[in-house]
Amino acid sequence: MINQFGNWIRESQIWGSIFRHGVPRDRRTRAMAILSNVFLHLHPVAVRKSGIRLSFTWCMGGITFFLFLVEIVTGVLLMFYYRPTVEYAYFDIQGLRAHVTLGLLRELHRWGAHAMVITIWLHMLRVFLTGSYKPPREFNWSVGVILLVLTLLLSFTGYLLPWDQLAMWAITVGSNMARATPGAGSEGPLSAFIQIGGVPLVHAGDDARFGLLAGTFVGPNALLRFYVLHCVFIPCVVTVLLAVHFWRIRKDGGVSGPL
Amino acid sequence: MDSILASSSTIDSVKHFINVACEPHWFLIISVAAFFIFLIGYRTWTKPAVAATVGALATLFFLVSCMDANFAKIVTKADNVPIVIMMVSVSFLLWLGFRQAAINDERMEKGEPLLEAGADDKVLVWPDLVYSELIALVLCTALLIAWAILLRAPLEQPADPNVAPNPAKAPWYFLGLQEMLVYFDPWLAGVVLPGLIIVGLIAIPYIDKNPRGNGYYTFKERKFAITTFLFGFVILWVVLIIFGTFLRGPNWNFFGPYEYWDHNRPAALLNTEFHDLFWINFWGVPLPKHYLMRELPGIILLGAYFVLSPFIMKATFFRKIYRDIGFMRYSMLCVLVLFMVLMPIKMVLRWTLNLHYVVGITEWFLNV
Structure with missing residues (x-):
């Protein structure tokens, strides 16, 4: 009965x-399943047996990609509830906790982000320990x-x-470093020499930190700028580079193994 | 009061001992020593029985420590939980990697095939790989949801530019960089050295010409490459994050793991400059007036470090490496390695001699 229904659908x-x-079910259709699917064709059709052993790959690259997808899904949902302005931002986050049913979105997004930072390091550690950055994979390591x-x-x-x-002061500490950029930060070396007739060209109102924060302190402009970078710009760049990264794995011979 | 009453008890003296052992220079020296002891005896340390014992002892130590209020407070802070997870996962995976390296190295000595051998037995991605990916996906989703239910994402008071928290910390994964700010001028610690880390990582495959160890776990065939990379990753990145998270308190002071974060402890005084040590303490003469003359000994010392040591290393223990990779690659390698090693050297000097800067030309921002 169920079989018949399945056949009728297929x-x-x-x-x-x-x-x-x-x-x-057979070799040919299994190969076709990978080749004729735009998502699955990130894989080669066949891989080394040792290359998919969990103790060899640790699965960390895959988990990092999975967490990236989690971040995109939860991030898009969070964007429905969040307005990147000083008046609303904090209270929207509070509201997320108080008013949204099953409000785990922010937890998933935050812990997923922490986990992604850890898994990408572990992925790099595995690639290094197995010497998988060696030719022909040098360029993919750089990516x-x-x-x-x-x-x-x-x-x-x-x-x-x-x-x-926590947010404001962590970003204050982090972005203060930009102030010291040589030649481009108001408190960095060489910047004092860049001047016309005694008027400095690099000052707190136009230096590298100003470019990052769109202001001289972490304020409303910085919030908007970080929001756009976080939600649009960097994810787009990451997506493009991920495509290159995955494509190169295939082109460079799949998961590494002894030559 | 409590500490006076209990100071005679064994537990307290053990805690005191650990607090002292976590003081920055000891913490760094012990970490580096443990790192090399592990690498030298990696075949012994990675034996399942030995590793399981070490893991069990570490877990026991952690659980017993959690009975201490100050320790528990900092470890169980919601945002610090990922760092505890990172410590556990880095340790476990380092063991897993080195265990396979030890097995492979032994097999190579006996002329047996590697763990990863049989490169020609291919399996189809459908079903072998896609199904394990599906299982991993389901497991990770379940774990993440469990984590999200058990631990709420923290939310502090609304941002207020007029009330600075003490300590103000960068996001946890940048704490190694924030720690560097203590030892070097901000343009070096915040811009040049992070830039060198990125450039250095990208350059690894182009500097490392060793054709062996490609695609399998080994330590014996790539001792130098693995030691250098792991020194950067484990000691200068992971250990400094642990240090910055758990042991850096108010006024960026150091606090032992069982110490109360006292906001009234004054910030450490930095008053020893290398030029003072050289001119006043050693020669007993006043500081030269011109800053170039004043800083000459520091400049010579630093210059010797960057210019002479590559030649000395080339003539001694880097002889084979130099022959293998040639002049250009060797120069790159030296710049990267010497900058990397500068960090722990400066840390130890700072914490033992209270040395502020080796070269301190504030006029040029040249504070190293």
Whole structure:
């Protein structure tokens, strides 16, 4: 009965228009299942047996990607409840706790972000310990390092959004470093030499920190700027680089193994 | 009052001992020593029985420590829980990696095939890989939801630019960088050194020309590369995050794990400059008037560190590495490694001699 129903579905025009291969039961259809699916074709068709052993890969890269997807889903949902202005930000977060049914969104988003920072480090550790950055994978290691930096920046820009004391002061400490950028920060070396007729060109009102915060302190402009970077700009860049990263894994011969 | 009454008890003296052992220079020296003891004896340490004993003792120590109010308060703070998770997962996975490296190294010595051998036995991604991915996905979702239910995301008082918390800490994953700010001028600690970390990481595959150890766990074939990377990752990144999270308190003072975070303890005084040590304490003469002359000994010392040590290392224990990778790569390697090692050197000097800067030309922001 159930089998008959299953067959009826699989033989329908709708099913056939979506999945162009038969049930993945033999070698050919199983290969087709990977090749003809835009998401699954991130994988090669076949992999080394040792390359998918959990003790070899630790699954950390995959978990990092999974957490990135969790962050996108919960992040989009959070955007419905949150307004990035000094008047509303903090109270919207409070409201999330008080008024939203099953309000785990922020917990999932925050702990997911912490976990993602940890798993991406562990992924890098595994790739290093197995020497998987060696030729032909040098370039993909570099892409991975950029992704690591972007993950930290994603977490850093998100840190400000709850607009509580922890957020504001952590970003104050973090962004103060930009003030010391050589030649581009008002309190950095070389900056004092950049001047026209005694008027300094690099000062607190236009230096690197100002560019980051859109102001001389962590205020409403910084909140908006971090919000846009956090929700739009950095996720887009990460998505593009992830595509490169995954594509290169396949092109460089899949999960590494002894040559 | 309490501490006076209980000072004779054994527990308190043990706590006191651990507090002292966590003082910055001891903490760093003990971590580095433990790091090298682990690497030298990695085949013994990674044996399941030994590792399980060490893990059990560490867990026991952690649980007993949680009975101390000051320890429990800082460890169970919601935002610090991820750091405890990180400590556990880094330790466990380091064990797992080195366990396989030990097995592989032994097999290579005996001429047996590696754990990862059989590169030609391929399995189909559907079903072998997609199903394990599905299981991982379900497990991670369940774990994350459980974590989210058990632990609420903290929310402090609304942001107030007029009330600065003490200590004001950067996000936890940047605490290693914040710790560097204590030892170097901000443009170095906050901009140049983080930049060098990123550049250095990207440069690894282009500097490391060792063709062995590609795609399998080994330590024996890549001793230098693994030691250097792990020194940066474990000691200068993870250990400094642990240090910054659990042991840095008000006024950025150091507090032992069982100490109360006393807001009235004054910030540490930094009053020893290298030029004072050299001109006044050693030669007994007043400081030279011109700042270049004043800082000359520090500049020479630092110059020797960066210029002479590559030549000395090349002639001694880096001889083989230099032959393998050539002049350009060796120069890059030296710049990166010397900057990396500068950090622990400066930390120990700071905490033992209270040394502020080796070269302190405030006029040029050149404070190292």
